[in-house]
Amino acid sequence: MNIMIVGAGFTGIQLARRLINEKNTVTLIDNDADVVSHASNRLDCAVYEADGNNLENLEELGLSKIDALVTVTSSDEINMITCSLVDAVYPDILKIARVRNYAYYVNKTSATEHHAETFSGKHRPLYGIDFMIHPDVEAARAIVSAVEHGAVTDVVSFGKDEEFELSAIQIEKESSLDGMALRNIRNITEKKVIVVYVETEEGASLPAGDTVLHAGDRIGVLSARDDVKSVLEICGTKIETLKKIALVGAGRIGTIVADHIVQHGKNSVLKKLFGGVRNFSQDFVIIDTDKEACKAASERYPKAKVFCGDATDESFIQEEQIGKFNLVISATHNHEMNMVICAYLESLGVEKSIALVSHSGFIPITRKLGVEVAVPLRDTVVDSIMSHLRGKSVTGIHTICNGELEIVECDLNSKSSVNGKTLKDVAMPGEYLMLLVKKNGSEMYELPHGDTVFAAGDHLVLAVKSGNKRVLEKFSGE
Incomplete structure (x- = not known):
């Protein structure tokens, strides 16, 4: 694919690096000369200093030849406007925008859901953006998933x-x-x-x-x-039932996590964990140092117990007996402090912890500190963007092992070279590992074996080394 990225910050560089490793053509644009210089020294791709929201600039840099546009500047408005400008002239280009303003994300999501019939047809997507990515939403989903699985492991x-x-x-x-x-x-x-x-x-x-x-x-x-x-x-891992959960951080991510945990529907996380809500205020507490955030949390979750306090204050922790909790989730905006909070509370008796960190480079540190699960905010964004850039056949991607490996979900189309062949016929030892197959027409996955025959319409899950585009092309046919 030929991909243009507007915004050469951390996310833009990480995204570009992964796309380059997969032999894609990447053009990276930023209007800051220092940022451009920094990116040029670290990436093997074309990096230009230009305003990304200027259509003429983009056209001069090859806009008409690209397959996808990704906007990840520090300005939500520029990200959205750039996509809208490009969509007006080049509607066939795939457009992905990262936004941090939750209102923008909610407006697009709700409008798309309420008018699904309109947007499923030839009508252009709202704002001209095919996919809108919100970092907090992606991170919160990862945290909730970890809670649902007992915070024992990723x-x-x-x-x-x-x-x-x-x-x-x-x-x-x-x-x-x-x-x-x-x-x-x-x-x-x-x-x-x-x-x-x-x-x-x-x-x-x-x-x-x-x-x-x-x-x-x-x-x-x-x-x-x-x-x-x-x-x-x-493996020697002890299994403990989660009965008491403490959430540190009542900001945007904490609120999204709390929404999932305390919802009263059939799929409530608490009901899954506890088999029904007993004394709710003792099962789930929220801690934050900001009085306004605590007031908002108290009003939003009347059955939860909200403390306005410092999670690193030993007297507060002892007074409220937080050390007796099974799980602490630290999701404040201070990612380094999240690691400290988790390690500190585990030293006082908390059994398991989940820490929100800025990127996967912190994961080895969290492991040494004894934190069970670390959710890397920026990596979840890159993963989400990558899943939309892998072609129509690739339906999902999960980066694991510090980005060394990927779990890829894809559909076999009629062009795939493996159609009609068995798994043992297309084996590539050390290149990939086939994990699951869902046969065309079936609702259930099955573990494959050497005689499993592939056919168009099958849905596959496989593990590959990051950047191994050859394997993906082999199965996806793209």
Whole structure:
């Protein structure tokens, strides 16, 4: 693909780097000379100093030849206006805008939902933006997913009813997996599992049958959702029921997370965790230092207990007995402090923690601090954008292992070179690992085997090394 990115900040550079690694043609634009110089020294692509909201400038830089436009400047208005300008003249170009103003995101989302019939036809998308990405929404979704899975590990779910899960688990010293070759795992469990990757201090890899596991290794295990508990126990991970949750941070992300946790519908997170809300104010508390944020939270969640206090104040923590909670979620705007809060509260007795961090570079640090789950804000945005840039056949993408590997969901179309072939016929050892197949017409995923035959319309889930465009082209046919 030929992609133009307007905005060469952290997100723009990270996005460009991943697209370049996949052999895409990338043009990066920013109106700040220093930012342009910084990006030019770090990327192997065309980087220009220009105003991204000037259509003539974009046309001079090859706008008419691109397949997609991504706007990630620090200004929501410029991101939206640039997409609208381009859409007016080049409607066939895919346009993606990142916005931080929640009102813009809500307006577009609600308008699209309420007038779905209009926007599903030939009518142009609202503001001329095909996909609007909001960092807080993406991060909040990741946090809620971690809560729903008990905050034991990073989890990626598959299927309408989440029938399969890929869990990132650390092998403990007392685990029976310590010193075991992968091919021998079937000797200690009857559960059908696939070890998708092995992550050590040297990096991540797609394993083979003779790969030997060691205590301290972090592995990705795919299994049926009902079997996850058994898999965790084999790895030596203790399973604790979450009965009391503390949310630190009543800002935008905290509010979105709290909305999901305290909703009173059938899918309420609390009902999933506790089997029904008992003494709600004791089960879920919200902590923030900002009085206005606390007042708003109290009005929004009348059945939750809201504290206006400092989560690093030991006397406050002891007085309110926060150390007895099962889980703390730190989702303040201070990402470094989130790590400190989680580590501190775990030292006082909290069993598990989830920290919002700025990017995946902090994940190794959070692990050393004992934080169970770290949600990298900027990486969730890049992942979301990438999933829309992979072509129509690619329906989802999840970056894992510090960006070294990707879990890709894609549909087989009629042009795919694997149609009519079996998995063993198209195997590429070390290049990819086929995880799940949903046959055309079926609602359920199944674990594939060597004789699984691929056909157009099948939906696949596979693990690949980041940037391996050859594998994606092989299956997607694009």
